[in-house]
Amino acid sequence: MFPYDAQLAAAAQVTPQSIPGVLEVMQTIDNTCVDLDGLKWFNWLYLQVTQAVESRVAAGGFNDSSWLAELDVQFAALYFNSLHAALTGAPCPGSWLAMLSRRNQTRIARIQFALAGMNAHINHDLPFAIDATCKAKNIPPRHGTPQYIDYTAINTTLDTLIDAAKKTLNVRLPGDPLPGVSHLEDIVAAWKISGFREVAWMNAEMLWREPAIAAAVLGDAIGGLTTFAGEALLVPVP
Secondary structure, eight states: OOOTHHHHHHHOOOOOOHHHHHHHHHHHHHHSTTTTTTHHHHHHHHHHHHHHHHHHHHHOSSSSSHHHHHHHHHHHHHHHHHHHHHHHTTTOHOOOHHHTTTTTTTTBBBBHHHHHHIIIIIIIIIHHHHHHHHHHHTTTOOTTHHHHHHHHTHHHHHHHHHHHHHTEEEEEETTTEEEEESHHHHHHHHOOOHHHHHHHHHHHHHHHSSHHHHHHHIIIHHHHHHHHHHHHHHHOOO
């Protein structure tokens, strides 16, 4: 789709082992993508989120900073894996393909690409990332645990970043203004990351208790719903 897609695929093939490693891959993607690439705007927002998480982990104040850092790495790896799959023609979740297959459509707003990526990453990927992190640390995902408290403690920071992005990215892909009134206003106003992250945690608890059944449910039902949501988020603005 873009002449530099092979470079993106090579960058996404890297498997980071730390938050600085995750940031390095995201920065490479940001530096590679042009403004007319919708991927740039999801990656731009995710880069800001990861930088904020890194700062809070480094500052301390969490019950289990090691767990939170591991979650950040596991979570980002799912994004990189899906990006690499989409760019190389390998099987890729439909919710990711919804956004990545439209990267060059100039009638779509930057915020639409950012939120469609967040939809795929949080609503589809996050339960698997939480489950993988808990298995790596041998800590069950349960409400009320120190890990859950840390997980929800960053919601305010994430909501602040998302709200700022809604204003900054509220232009078409090339950067020109959107119409004064459009369907996009209602979609953007309804996007609340905290609620989606809570559902992701509950799905991770189900994955831990019933891995085979939960994986099938997440793969089929949730996969279908997140794909549908991604398609809806990316309806071009007239």
